[in-house]
Amino acid sequence: MDGDLAAAIRAEAAALGFAECRVASADGAIPLSAGRLRQWLEAGAHGAMDWMETTAERRGSPQALWPEARSVIMLGMSYAPATSPLALADEGGVGRISVYAQGADYHDVMKRALKALARWLVARAGGDLKVFVDTAPVMEKPLAEAAGLGWQGKHTNLVSRDHGSWLLLGAIYTTLALPADGRSGGDCGSCTACLAACPTNAFPAPYRLDARRCVSYLTIEHKGPIPTEFRAAIGNRVYGCDDCLAVCPWNKFASAAHAHLALAPRAELTAPEVADLLALDDAAFRQVFAGSPIKRIGRDRMVRNALICAGNGGEAALVSRVVALLDDAAPVVRGAAVWALGRLDPARFAAEAGRRREGERDPAVRAEWESVAIAA
Incomplete structure (x- = not known):
């Protein structure tokens, strides 16, 4: 029955626009994440994102946030672009906006789809559940890797064999005991394209990000004056930065046809x-x-x-x-x-x-x- 239920969940998720849907255990799926997060915070690499520090204990594992959780359903929604985000790099008169932000707010799009899947699941199998999109203390990327959606690349984002670096992640924590899919394997090998592409050298080492140097952090999260040392490197980026994502070789398998229609770019936001x-x-x-x-x-x-x-x-x-x-x-x-x-x-x-x-x-x-x- 559990296997049949897991297959039915994947089918329903696909019908709701999710490109990926896999399951991880809520217990012990990401044993190293709490320690790595603590080291990152102690280094101050989170910058002014104080909420990362205040919620660190609850981020360490799904059951630290919700002890009753037994399974985590990890879902990925594609936002693969139809054209290269790097195409406007030399157009000084226009601003570059990260691909994910050129359409509807993905928080709203994913939350609606997650709630629809949650209602379907409760009607089908019962249990209690909680849905999360980005704003809760959830380690989405390690959990997605544990569930088999892909792996965390050297740019610290998730890399998928089928969708490259273009997946937005959401999670459903449930009290149901579902069969875990397990890790899918895969790695970046010797490739360092994403590290070399960063305009502000925000990666002190592979798999480590110093948010204080990241253009996405500086243009979105940082509230004060942008430090002088990074201004020239920002170029014409007015919201976020896709460079490390855009150069990932795995993107050759991604297709804009798999992107969720609600995330399609608005013409006025592609090159304002x-x-x-x-x-x-x-x-x-x-x-x-x-x-x-x-x-x-x-x-x-x-x-x-x-x-x-x-x-x-x-x-x-x-x-x-x-x-x-x-x-x-x-x-x-x-x-x-x-x-x-x-x-x-x-x-x-x-x-x-x-x-x-x-x-x-x-x-x-x-x-x-x-x-x-x-x-x-």
Whole structure:
């Protein structure tokens, strides 16, 4: 019966749009994860993501979060792109958004599908369960590896034989005792393409990520000014970074045809004009990014990111927009505008600095005026 139930779960998951569905035991499936997480946190590699530290004990194993859990159903939803995310790397006038964020918010898409599968499972076999998508203290990638969806690559993300590096993960914890599928095997061999592709050298070693150097962390999670040492390397990335994922050789087996339809990219988010992003106020930001995961970073961080891109792109036509943002209410925006202006138009920067620097009340923005002037 358990085997028949597991097969039925996989069939129902496929009908709901999941590309992968496999089972791991809730007990002892990821014995090394708690220790590795502790070492990562002790090194401070999580940056300002304090919730990783406060929930560390519950992340260590499924039963640490929910003692009644007996099985973990791990599910993968494909978001494989139809074109290379690297294609816009040299287009200074447009912003690059990570593939997963170009469509509907995957949290909402996956949560609906997970809840539908959960309702089906309870009706079919009973038991209690909990569903998780990214926001709970769940070690999705180690659990996905334990269940056999793939393996954690040297870029620390999951790699699938069939879907490359393009799987979003969700989990259902259940009190049902389901037969575990076991690990599928596979590894990255001698390949280091993902490590070499990182623009900010965020991998101190294979299978280790220092989030403090990661463009995704810097443009999404980091709330303050982006450290100067990383700004040029960010290029035209305004939200996240796909480089380490995009170069994975296993992507040759992935197909956009397997991607969930609800995650299809919106045309206005595939290559947004930096000029348009610089013009966003709060209302326009909410309108443009409604239903997108990007909405959670808020307008100020998006405009900060767009200013970094403007400074890197060298588009003289953006100078007037950048100057206007020197008066923005948000210090993080004003500071980024100072840096961008110094890159785009040194003469205009000098003129603006003469009348603005002493009157700036925010110490971080004032430091931007000083540091750019020194660099010039």
